[in-house]
Amino acid sequence: MESWEKLREEIISCRRCPRLISYIEEVGRRKVRRFKDQYYWSKPLPGFGDTNARLLIVGLAPAAHGGNRTGRMFTGDSSAQWLAKALYETGFANKPYSVSKDDGLTLDGVYITAVVRCAPPQNRPVAEEIKNCRPYLIRELSLLKNLKVILCLGHIAFNGTLKALQELFPSASSKGLKFKHGKVYKIEGLPYTLLASYHPSKQNTQTGRLKWEEWISVFKKAKELLKV
Numbered sequence: 001m002e003s004w005e006k007l008r009e010e011i012i013s014c015r016r017c018p019r020l021i022s023y024i025e026e027v028g029r030r031k032v033r034r035f036k037d038q039y040y041w042s043k044p045l046p047g048f049g050d051t052n053a054r055l056l057i058v059g060l061a062p063a064a065h066g067g068n069r070t071g072r073m074f075t076g077d078s079s080a081q082w083l084a085k086a087l088y089e090t091g092f093a094n095k096p097y098s099v100s101k102d103d104g105l106t107l108d109g110v111y112i113t114a115v116v117r118c119a120p121p122q123n124r125p126v127a128e129e130i131k132n133c134r135p136y137l138i139r140e141l142s143l144l145k146n147l148k149v150i151l152c153l154g155h156i157a158f159n160g161t162l163k164a165l166q167e168l169f170p171s172a173s174s175k176g177l178k179f180k181h182g183k184v185y186k187i188e189g190l191p192y193t194l195l196a197s198y199h200p201s202k203q204n205t206q207t208g209r210l211k212w213e214e215w216i217s218v219f220k221k222a223k224e225l226l227k228v
Contacts, residue, residue: 012045017132020118020119021118045073045114051111053147057110057151058114059073061114072098075103080098087110090216114157125156148193149194149195162194180196183195
């Protein structure tokens, strides 16, 4: 019988993608100067949060010196800070920061995951690696019995989530859907509403492609969708 603990154990022990396993282990050995005295997780990452969640947030993959170091999705880097602050300000989290898996952060009604469970070189997983991870996302979707809204961060997360949903709900047609920041997608035959946003990566936040007002508005929109 499927359970969260069984899924977690399988993800952590996964070795389906030799390139990614080699990379995350090497990152953990070499480290970077600012974290040279810290222990690195350097294993595939399961999702985390409220298993009774009504909102699922899907990212691309753990960051090499964020989740891959701390052992928790969206933890210990600038993207994590943007996400935690937005979740706190909209009532989904008890703290406005995410720095370590022991920081006391708890999520209310939210579960966080990714389409790839290992940090990829240059943040660019190949198609086969995304496909290898897809069953884990499908199993998470099946376990999230109260789910209503899925927020996809970035076009890779968006496309990966659509493919997982197509396997779960073959009759639901998502053909022709394209990623657009802030867009809401209601798909016939799908029991969830999809919401898309740019990923809060440095490439987006430091260049002004994603401004804080635009980012927080996505979470306010998610709150509204959950009320429907």
